[in-house]
């Protein structure tokens with residue numbers, strides 16, 4: 001198994017010890033009735049295989065972004081485990097990366113996993129040029145030779161269909177769609193095996209959205225990484241993903257092949273979501 005997430009939880013607040021059992025989709029609430037903590041993620045289990053694309057949908061506040069941030073370790077989890085790409089600890093036991101030493105976590109974040117955020121300001125350093133942003137990640141992945149870094153950065157600029165003459169321009173000088181493409185180039189420049197995308201095209205013009213989604217799909221097929229994508233848009237989920245999970249109040253209410261989830265939704269929330277686009 002490439003990515004194995006087990007009983008993952010994130011609680012904001014003091015937590016009384018009963019928060020997980022008293023919240024989630026089955027109780028139709030994310031706020032613990034005893035201590036009022038917010039349970040953003042409640043015992044989530046999921047797996048992703050190599051080259052597989054998992055989609056996450058769910059209403060606003062259901063925990064989609066938090067789930068990605070826990071896997072990428074932008075946020076610290078309250079409980080649970082994440083196993084990644086067969087990584088073992090010093091004793092030859094599968095390594096829960098949530099408890100891995102900082103050196104391993106930084107290697108995972110700088111090389112093995114990449115995140116593309118809805119807001120380019122979270123994924124790009126606006127004080128660096130487009131090329132500088134890509135170079136930063138290539139250097140983080142271990143490359144130190146200037147010529148190699150520059151030519152790799154130019155290669156990625158070309159791959160996202162941008163003029164090479166713009167490599168020294170700053171993020172501020174690009175449109176929203178171009179900034180997202182630079183984020184994609186930066187994220188992929190370390191050749192990650194897992195790409196996490198949090199609403200990467202929300203807020204962009206529909207034609208720009210379509211081109212960026214096609215680009216992501218092409219690059220995924222070419223480079224063969226696994227992907228987890230959060231989207232409000234079932235069209236995006238249908239176009240890109242193999243497997244879909246549906247979240248509500250921090251827990252999974254549906255989990256299956258995307259075709260099945262969209263054609264024959266089982267949970268009332270998913271039925272509502274699907275019927276709203278028909």
Ligand SMILES: Nc1ncnc2c1ncn2[C@@H]1O[C@H](COP(=O)(O)OP(=O)(O)OP(=O)(O)O)[C@@H](O)[C@H]1O
Nearest residue numbers: 012030038040058059060061062063064065066067
């Ligand atoms: N710092 C925080 N303190 C308290 N609660 C938080 C904090 N950050 C997030 N939450 C809560 O965690 C829950 C999950 O938030 P999250 O951003 O993951 O939802 P989402 O499904 O991505 O929503 P959206 O689709 O609106 O982006 C929400 O109830 C949110 O209010």
